[in-house]
Amino acid sequence: MLGALAGDIIGAPYERHGVRTPDFAFFAPGSRPTDDSVLTLATADALLRGEDYAAAYRRWGRRYPNAGYGGMFFRWLAQDDAGPYGSFGNGSAMRVSPVGWFYDDVDTVIAEAAASAAVTHDHPEGVKGAQATALAVFRARTGAAPAAIAAEIEATFDYDLSQPWAAVHAAHRWDVTCQGSVPPALQAALGASDFEDALRRAISLGGDADTQACIAGAVAEALWGVPEPIERGVRGRLTDDMETVLDAFRAARA
Numbered sequence: 001m002l003g004a005l006a007g008d009i010i011g012a013p014y015e016r017h018g019v020r021t022p023d024f025a026f027f028a029p030g031s032r033p034t035d036d037s038v039l040t041l042a043t044a045d046a047l048l049r050g051e052d053y054a055a056a057y058r059r060w061g062r063r064y065p066n067a068g069y070g071g072m073f074f075r076w077l078a079q080d081d082a083g084p085y086g087s088f089g090n091g092s093a094m095r096v097s098p099v100g101w102f103y104d105d106v107d108t109v110i111a112e113a114a115a116s117a118a119v120t121h122d123h124p125e126g127v128k129g130a131q132a133t134a135l136a137v138f139r140a141r142t143g144a145a146p147a148a149i150a151a152e153i154e155a156t157f158d159y160d161l162s163q164p165w166a167a168v169h170a171a172h173r174w175d176v177t178c179q180g181s182v183p184p185a186l187q188a189a190l191g192a193s194d195f196e197d198a199l200r201r202a203i204s205l206g207g208d209a210d211t212q213a214c215i216a217g218a219v220a221e222a223l224w225g226v227p228e229p230i231e232r233g234v235r236g237r238l239t240d241d242m243e244t245v246l247d248a249f250r251a252a253r254a
Contacts, residue, residue, distance in 0.1 A: 003221025004097045007213030008036035011203045018206030027233045035067040036214040039095035044249040047102045054119040084122035090181045092121035093129040094211045097218035100137025109138045129178025132157045140222030146190040159183045174207040185212040189219035
């Protein structure tokens with residue numbers, strides 16, 4: 001999940017202040033873990049502990065209350081007995097990547113991605129965004145080619161990943177829905193030449209840059225790994241408890 005954290009941290013300065021070119025500074029002022037990183041780590045921690053996803057999200061979210069959560073999630077976070085609220089926002093997709101690393105068969109990956117989404121994002125599009133992202137990570141880490149992954153995502157989830165990147169880039173606007181942001185984020189990764197190119201493409205879409213790069217970075221790590229200089233930059237911005245979970249999760253999957 002290091003790739004997801006890298007996308008979030010590198011993309012953070014460009015959220016709402018978007019760049020429309022891939023020529024921008026990595027680890028600019030303001031590069032920090034946001035809600036994407038916090039909740040991705042919470043998913044990993046839940047998997048390691050065998051814990052309910054909702055409990056892990058509340059525990060981590062309350063530990064980092066100023067990470068930049070959406071309004072509905074923030075209200076859910078404050079209430080111990082709150083249930084899902086029908087969201088189809090991309091929060092379900094941004095936090096799901098550990099599921100694609102943790103399990104070793106497609107059916108479990110799809111089921112657990114749905115479970116991780118449904119505690120908050122129980123709208124069909126919210127569930128689908130998480131499942132598509134987790135499946136892309138799983139297929140990438142088990143050796144599938146990008147074109148094959150794109151074809152399977154299209155067939156399974158009815159996402160259109162066929163448009164040329166130039167057209168996707170030109171048309172994209174601020175969109176925090178799964179259906180509006182997950183497909184271009186996946187295309188950023190699946191059409192890239194390496195890990196850094198995937199993040200540059202995702203962030204250059206503008207809009208919700210950190211979440212798009214979090215999703216793209218998760219898939220890109222599974223395809224190419226994370227370059228050591230980027231790993232150093234990420235680790236230098238994590239708190240001790242974040243790094244502990246990162247290392248424990250990597251050890252569990254070694």
